[in-house]
Amino acid sequence: MxxxxxxxxxxxxxxxxxxxxxxxxxxxxxxxxxxxxxxxxxxxxxxxxxxxxxxxxxxxxxxxxxxxxxxxxxCNSREKPKPVYFVQDINAGLKDVAEIPEKQVPISSLSKEELENLIIKLKKASNGLELCLKERILSHQALQEALNDPKNGESAFKHLKQQASILGNMEKLHLLGPGRCFVEFGAGRGKLSHWVDVALQNVENVQFLLVERATTRFKVDGKHKRRDSIFERLQVDIQHLCLKKVPVLEKKKLPVVGIGKHLCGAATDLALRCLVESYTACCDGENEQPAPKRSRTDTTEVASNNSADNEGNKDDCKPVAGIVIALCCHHKCDWTHYVGREFFKSVGLGPVEFHYFQRMSSWATCGLRETTTKASTSEDQTSDTEEHEQTFSKTESGSDTLQGILTVEERKEIGCLCKLLIDHGRIEYLQQRGYKAVLQYYIESTVSLENVLLTAVPSPSLIPEPTHV
Structure with missing residues (x-):
């Protein structure tokens, strides 16, 4: 200069x-x-x-x-006082450093035999899984006017379709109602919460918590005009967020609905643990340690125990009413934070296989990466920074796949299988803790390549249906 x-x-x-x-x-x-x-x-x-x-x-x-x-x-870079809901690494997961894998070599450095062995392990572990997810592409009347507005460009229209389907799935699960606190993880500009607010315009006693670790410009949550719903931003990494210490939840004791649109990689695992362990499991005391591990056959017992626990602590805390998260960026998952480690171990896999599978998961979309990137304008890239489906590095691209060994279609199939296996670990994690958890396609792949939605509700229900005031 x-x-x-x-x-x-x-x-x-x-x-x-x-x-x-x-x-x-x-x-x-x-x-x-x-x-x-x-x-x-x-x-x-x-x-x-x-x-x-x-x-x-x-x-x-x-x-x-x-x-x-x-x-x-x-100075804006000075360390600021930690909020009351900051608890160091409460949702981090793995604390045994001996189980954390050492840095692995890139997939491109693997021999043909090593790559083939990984694929064999992947297919063996996937036996018995539901490989074809059901489609539940829905919409919601709250977004109809915006969807029909010709002023919206292609990028905005795609985001609106995704938000409409997420709201449609929430309505299908009876999660849109009064007396609830909606916690949007990885909120970005807060658009998803904004549309939930629009859908609940005639509903009382609604609270919104928008969790985002970064400072965000052009926020939409500050523009809402309703007086009976409150938006509050929590600028904190999900890894350190203790929901039960958030003042508004301590005061109002509302059931929580966790939501997220394209919650990137490990952030999904941190959010699930934040909801299922550090919030629900800690309602009966001040101990922020994770809930004890349970075997895969304990689903019924867990549900009944959770129900009993909730009954005994009804005056202190309300558990999670539901979870609706659009998944994204499996190549950014991390074994340390991953909630499905027990599932991986149960099918003979460990941190080494997880490392390669999470890298290979990008093969599901990287075949279309170049076309997608070219079709996107700079405005598309900057208007919605919470959209992560185009953030690939060279290590996740086709050059990582040992050219000549696998075709583009084979890479795509293997990538989809890796994503499914990682997501199934999350489903089992939720099922073990008494939730009815499901994966489904919530939008067409032409709208978003990351088109899988994870939904979970207590099974049996751990909370009574909120009553209309």
Missing amino acids: AAAEPGRGTPVPARCAYFVERKKRFCKMTPAAGRRFCGEHGQQEEENDRKRIPCPLDPKHTVYEDQLQKHLKK
Whole structure:
């Protein structure tokens, strides 16, 4: 980066005269009166003898050395006080470091025999699974006007169709009703919660918690006009979120409905554990340890025990009323956080196989990756940052599949099988804890390549149906 030089044009009037080489333009910050450069680039002024140094909290910006202590107290990169609902690694899962696999070699480095052995293990473990998921492509009247609006482009229309089907499935499961708290994980701009709010416009006593670890621009939850529903954002990683310590849940004691649209990779596992263990299982005390493991044959016993536990703690806490999550990015799953480890072990698999299967899962969609990316404009990419289906690296692409050994169709079939196996582990995890959990296609693959929806409701029901006020 350098100051203004001949051939680079001139800076905008009343703007900083510093030329940002990386962006090929002049800085757009406003300098102080009588200055050519802004505070960030003030060291460029010949008459300025004050020294600027990189901020120790974030070296991407600088600060006057004689004002360092003052800056550290207000720097946006400073460590902020932890909220009351922050409990370190409460939903992280695996704590035994001995079981965490060492870094594995890329799939492209495997021999033909090693790859074939992995595929044999995959197909053997998948025997008996329901390979063809049912389609439950629904819609909801709350989105009909938006769906019929010709002003919406193709990208917006696809998002609306997905949100409409998610709401349709929620209605089918009787999850849209009064007296509930909707927790949207990986909320992004909060569009899914917004449409749930629209669908419940005549319903009272509704709360929304939008969980997002990143600072989000252009949020839609702040624009709702209803007074009887409340939106609250929780800027925290799901890994550290203890729902039962969120003040509004402590106060109102509402049943929780966990929702998410394209909840990326390990975030799905963290959300499931957040709902099923750190919230439900901790309702009867202050111990935030995960619930004890149960065998795969204990489903009925778990349901009855959970029902009994809930009966005894009815005044303290309400359990989870339902879970509706559109799954995404299995190649970003992590054995440490994965909730289906017991299932993998039961079919003779472990962390090594999981590592390769989660990488191979991207084969289900990477065959169409190039076409999809070309068809997307920059506006599509930036308008909905919560959409992850196009975030692939070279290690997940076709170059990772030992060219000449597998055809494109074979790679796609294996990728789908990997995704199904990982998702089935999540289903078994929920079933072991007394939930009726199902996987289904909720939208056409032409709308989204990540088109599988996980739904779960207590079975038998652990909470009474909310009464209309």
